[in-house]
Amino acid sequence: MTPLTLLITLLVLSSAAFYLGRRRAFAVADPQKGIQSLHSRPSYYGLLTALWCGLPSLLLFGVWLTFENTIITNLVVADLPEQVRTLSPDRLSLVVNDIQNLVSGNIVSGEINPSMQAAADRYRNIQATSSAALAVVALSLAIVVALAVRRRIRPTLRARNQVELVIKIILVLCSTIAIFTTIGIVLSVLYEAIRFFQIIPITDFLFGLEWSPQMAIRADQVGSSGAFGAIPVFLGTALISAIAMVVAVPIGLMSAIYLSEYANKKFRAVAKPLMEILAGIPTVVYGFFAALTVAPFIRNTGGVFGLDVSSESALAAGLVMGIMIIPFVSSLSDDVINAVPQALRDGALGLGATHSETITQIVVPAALPGIVGGVLLAVSRAIGETMIVVMAAGLAANLTANPLQAVTTVTVQIVTLLVGDQEFDSPKTLAAFALGLLLFIVTLILNVIALYVVRKYREQYE
Amino acid sequence: MNRVAVNETISVMKPKRAIETVSKGLRKRYRAERRFRMLGLAAVIASLLFLTIMFISIFGNGYTAFFQTYVKLNVYFDPETLREDTLARADYPGLVKKTMRAMFPEVQGRRDKRNLYKLVSSEAAFQLRAMVLRNPDIIGQEIPVWVPADDDIDMLMKGHIRRDVPESERRLNDKQLAWLDRLSADDRIQTRFNWTFIRSGDSREPELAGILGAAVGSFLTLLVTLLLSFPIGVAAAVYLEELAPKNRWTDLIEVNINNLAAVPSIVFGLLGLAVFLNFFGLPRSAPLVGGLVLTLMTFPTIIIASRAALQSVPPSIREAALGIGASKMQMIVHHVLPLALPGILTGTIIGMARALGETAPLLMIGMVAFIVDVPQGFNDPSTALPVQIFLWADSPERAFVEKTSAAIIVLLGFLITMNAAAVMLRKKYERRW
Known part of the structure; x- marks a missing residue:
């Protein structure tokens, strides 16, 4: 039985349990007073039965599937011939991979020897047994529990309270997933990063001036011992983000001001949704636009003025990233500008200030904390943005502040280090996690400050 | 007699008054006012211009691929x-x-x-x-x-x-x-x-080259995302908005959700790689894993949107339900949720649209492979539409520029449809209380 059919069967069983429980409730009700004698409405008895029928089996199902693969693999490995089992862990994992490929009918690297074929057959056997066992255990558990609950149904059973308790527990669990996600991010990134820092000292990583993450595959290989100084990568990120902010902040802020203070209703009704389209475009589209249209345009324009512009210039990536962030800055600024009390504007206008003077001297200063918060969020976005830079910025880490040259960024390096085949003990792949850790920390700090500032500011005028 | 002459005669006759100082600078100030206004308009026009250029460049390159x-x-x-x-x-x-x-x-x-x-x-x-x-x-x-x-x-x-x-x-x-x-x-x-x-x-x-494989991959991935993130997001929002006591713990959850919504998407990819692939041993390049990663990215958005929708349901509804003897759970399920549902769905569609356009985390979990077959299930190797765009954009042949643009047109078509559905839903069912 495949997991999906089992899942569907469980659902069907649960709905059957619902009717079973409900009918039972009608049956146990006092014949004179009818369902009034029940503590809860009959469907709650049904729901209770259904929940008890479904939940334990689902739980079992989840746990089983999580550990099934590992256990089967270990069983099969334990049965492999002696000389295979004593191989180094790397080689052994290759063999296991091959066996798994054999099982799923994929192409296998290398020849199939009889022992591997036997192991694959054994794997398939255990897998079949396991899924059959899972089906039997899960289904019988569901049925037994449902029947047991059904027997317990009495008019005095507080079914509604129990059902609501179960639902509440589910709701609480769902809301804690956010915390588990954060913990998961921190742990997974931190764990690999610590492994990286065991190989490369953290000071070399943070303050080194050279980044070339090639590691020798064999000990006797020529060249490329690998240098993991992240300064050029940070500088590249900073440069591109700075260019993006130079584009996005003035344009975003000015359009927010124009749309909220000057534009008439009609213009706003057209322009605002159009700007929101800009926010909804996937970043991979921006990346393509940057690489295909903007970068050649900048290079050719530079050529006219006799400038040597790289075809993967920081300027192109930063410019397009700025365009991407414009709607972000503008919608956040729009919110905070609208939150400035009208009385402040009226006061300034009443004193004879022109509209623009009111805005620059009263409204914007009053909204400044919120605007700064928005800009910080935008910076965090720019730093974490991936696709635009992957497609339009360079790979080589140049230590330069010249926007016409190619630079690389943290996200570009993470992508290039982790896409493709990886081995999980080389500093090359682990470096990506170290970069990821830094990226997470920096954006986390920016976000927390920004969210704090924005919230504080909102309270001020509420 | 023109105004300048009048001003001159006045200034000759009488000592300076405040109004003169004001009117002297007035023209300059009005100019500054006009300039500022023009600057604002220019900013709006500039951003719309970028949008137009981008659309023209992509449509101009892409329509021939059809x-x-x-x-x-x-x-x-x-x-x-x-x-x-x-x-x-x-x-x-x-x-x-x-x-x-x-x-x-x-x-x-x-x-x-x-x-x-x-x-x-x-x-x-x-x-x-x-x-x-x-x-x-x-x-x-x-x-x-x-x-x-x-x-x-x-x-x-x-x-x-x-x-x-x-x-x-x-x-x-x-x-x-x-x-x-x-x-x-x-x-x-x-x-x-x-x-x-x-x-x-x-x-x-x-x-x-065609996009059916990528489109099916995207569809399967989004299906997983929707099936997981919608119930989880709504459940979490209901708990936080309706049931949770105000204490440290819920504050922590709230901070976490707001922060997760702003974490760079590639970090979720790292999480998916380390946890789902390396720890749980789920298959690489599978829509199932892609859906799981995108779920973690999307559910904070859905929680935030759902909470806003729940907040907009007036307290009188809740009080009326409680007043006639409904339990808190009954009040939520029978009254508050149905009224908040259009808002929740709108938020969900927007979250899904974002997930559809997301590329970076999918690169991390190996959905960038060259895959010819159309995926048949959640565990088959597959790509997604944005990843296909990325792959084609990297291909050297001139003809792939056209295919890339066309794939973008298809992707944008899906996104616009989804967003239009969200807008229509909002227009049709949104109630102002």
Whole structure:
């Protein structure tokens, strides 16, 4: 039985349990007073039965599937011939991979020897047994529990309270997933990063001036011992983000001001949704636009003025990233500008200030904390943005502040280090996690400050 | 008497008053006002201009990908090559070559011949094979067959390869151009709607590459995301908004949710790689894992939107429900949730649209592989639409620029549909209390 059919069967069983429980409730009700004698409405008895029928089996199902693969693999490995089992862990994992490929009918690297074929057959056997066992255990558990609950149904059973308790527990669990996600991010990134820092000292990583993450595959290989100084990568990120902010902040802020203070209703009704389209475009589209249209345009324009512009210039990536962030800055600024009390504007206008003077001297200063918060969020976005830079910025880490040259960024390096085949003990792949850790920390700090500032500011005028 | 003259006479007659100081600077201030206003307008126009340029550049590059050049060959299905017993494995490429040679008997020399064969796509052989297998009766007949042209020919026909550049810098040489001209003079070249692009998976040959595989991959991924993130997001929002006490713990959850919504998407990819692939051993490149990662990214958005929707339900509704004896859970399920549902759905659709356009985390979990087959299930290796765009954007052939743009058009089409659905939902069901 495949997991999906089992899942569907469980659902069907649960709905059957619902009717079973409900009918039972009608049956146990006092014949004179009818369902009034029940503590809860009959469907709650049904729901209770259904929940008890479904939940334990689902739980079992989840746990089983999580550990099934590992256990089967270990069983099969334990049965492999002696000389295979004593191989180094790397080689052994290759063999296991091959066996798994054999099982799923994929192409296998290398020849199939009889022992591997036997192991694959054994794997398939255990897998079949396991899924059959899972089906039997899960289904019988569901049925037994449902029947047991059904027997317990009495008019005095507080079914509604129990059902609501179960639902509440589910709701609480769902809301804690956010915390588990954060913990998961921190742990997974931190764990690999610590492994990286065991190989490369953290000071070399943070303050080194050279980044070339090639590691020798064999000990006797020529060249490329690998240098993991992240300064050029940070500088590249900073440069591109700075260019993006130079584009996005003035344009975003000015359009927010124009749309909220000057534009008439009609213009706003057209322009605002159009700007929101800009926010909804996937970043991979921006990346393509940057690489295909903007970068050649900048290079050719530079050529006219006799400038040597790289075809993967920081300027192109930063410019397009700025365009991407414009709607972000503008919608956040729009919110905070609208939150400035009208009385402040009226006061300034009443004193004879022109509209623009009111805005620059009263409204914007009053909204400044919120605007700064928005800009910080935008910076965090720019730093974490991936696709635009992957497609339009360079790979080589140049230590330069010249926007016409190619630079690389943290996200570009993470992508290039982790896409493709990886081995999980080389500093090359682990470096990506170290970069990821830094990226997470920096954006986390920016976000927390920004969210704090924005919230504080909102309270001020509420 | 004009105003300046009046001002002058006044200033001669009387000592300075505040109003004069004001009016003296007034013109300058009005100019500044106009300038500021223009600047604002310019900013709005600039951002809209960027939008327009981007759309024009992508649509201009992409719409041609929906059409493909076809070449008509008069194929003689030679009984010599097509033996009854080996029909499936017969030399169909040879058949195509033979047909080409028959059409241009004057072509001699290996290099010229090879250039000649390059005019039609490698798909031609498969097409002939399919024809023969479908209807073996055609063996021995000469039948006109339209086969897809090679991507270079296609590019030439669409004007992306220019004839006036020197031969050495062109993908097609002069002889090939002459053959092509003869073919078009004979009405053997036609442009048709490119069904291949919509019906098939990826390919190394641009003329055979399609987006169905990526679209199905995206669909499966989004299905997983929707099935997980919608219930989780709504449940969490209901708990936080309706049931949770205000304490440290819920504050922590709240901070976490707000922060998760702003964490760079690539970090979620790292999480997926380390946890789902390396720890749980789930398959690489699978829509299941993609969906899980996108779920973690999307559910904070859904929680935030759902909470806003729940907040907008007036307290009087809750009080009325509680007042006639409903339990808190009944109040939520029977009254608050149905009223908040349009808002929740709007938020969910917007979250899904964002997930559909997300690329970076999918790169991390290996959904960037070159996959020809259309995925059949949640564990099959697959790509997604944005990842396909990224892959094609990296391909060197000129024809892939067009395919990339076309894939973007398709992706944007989906996104616009989803967002339009969200807007309509909001317009139709939103209630102001």
